[in-house]
Amino acid sequence: MKQYLELLKDIRDNWIWKDDRTGTWVRWLFGMQAKYNLQDGFPLVTTKKTFLRGIVVELIWLIRWETNIKYLVDRDVHIWDEWPFQNYIDSNKLVETFPKYSESWFAEKTRFIEKIKSLPDDDQFVIEYGDLWPVYGHQWRNFNSEWVDQIKTAIEQIKTNPTNRRIIVSAWNPAQLSEMLLPPCHAFFQFNVDTTNKELNLQLYQRSADMFLWVPFNIASYATLLLLIARITGYKAGTFTHTLWDAHIYNNHIDQVNLQLSREPLVLPELKILKDIKTLEDLEKLEWNDFELVNYKSHERIIAQVAV
Numbered sequence: 001m002k003q004y005l006e007l008l009k010d011i012r013d014n015w016i017w018k019d020d021r022t023g024t025w026v027r028w029l030f031g032m033q034a035k036y037n038l039q040d041g042f043p044l045v046t047t048k049k050t051f052l053r054g055i056v057v058e059l060i061w062l063i064r065w066e067t068n069i070k071y072l073v074d075r076d077v078h079i080w081d082e083w084p085f086q087n088y089i090d091s092n093k094l095v096e097t098f099p100k101y102s103e104s105w106f107a108e109k110t111r112f113i114e115k116i117k118s119l120p121d122d123d124q125f126v127i128e129y130g131d132l133w134p135v136y137g138h139q140w141r142n143f144n145s146e147w148v149d150q151i152k153t154a155i156e157q158i159k160t161n162p163t164n165r166r167i168i169v170s171a172w173n174p175a176q177l178s179e180m181l182l183p184p185c186h187a188f189f190q191f192n193v194d195t196t197n198k199e200l201n202l203q204l205y206q207r208s209a210d211m212f213l214w215v216p217f218n219i220a221s222y223a224t225l226l227l228l229i230a231r232i233t234g235y236k237a238g239t240f241t242h243t244l245w246d247a248h249i250y251n252n253h254i255d256q257v258n259l260q261l262s263r264e265p266l267v268l269p270e271l272k273i274l275k276d277i278k279t280l281e282d283l284e285k286l287e288w289n290d291f292e293l294v295n296y297k298s299h300e301r302i303i304a305q306v307a308v
Contacts, residue, residue, distance in 0.1 A: 003034035028248035041268025065141035162193035199238030269296035
């Protein structure tokens, strides 16, 4: 994962300073890229412990075109909790009662998530306040709410027309951005088939990249997606190329970044898919216990606050 660490160091040392949507301020650089060859190992950050179970569960959530956090919290994955919760606070005019990131805010968030988990999927509270609306998975599988299944089409094209340069899946849909609780940061991705070496490659274009907190998740998520799509289309997983537009370090993450960059990266692990998968429907049915992370050794976890 030296490629990721080099990007992180470049931003820390050669940054441009600016305000941002969250009011936290960031150090940022424009137009960065890293390549991860999956034949060299699974690109999971080793300079801090990374929550792969949550990453894989979230990916299956996306593939299933789920948009409600109920699926995630039922599996004790809390990657998306903050956005529906803050929407609940804003919608019910509770901002003064629960100021963002205050002790009372965190306590109320815990109660909110426990309530989502305790209720059935079709409960009105879950439907109204647990949903992120037409975000990633919705656009992947039902673009613009018009039943355009981009993932299905991509798989078909990889199998039947592998030299096609249009095998693209877009989560960025201007027509529905205003309906989303968070516009997609990882905006679109493209598959490329190396017919000579029988490898499937993937490039992600990420418009906004929280380099310390979320980019390690994004790398592992799309590397897993590449492994899955390669498996069901009959190719080896090749290179994941990660292109970042606005790559930034939040001002309140600088100490954590310095700690991470002081650590020596360790040998990359291997991610095994234990279940026999052949179709998109097989992917939708996967659970975390269908995967095995082999030989993952890492430094200790580093905690940082999400900017909402």
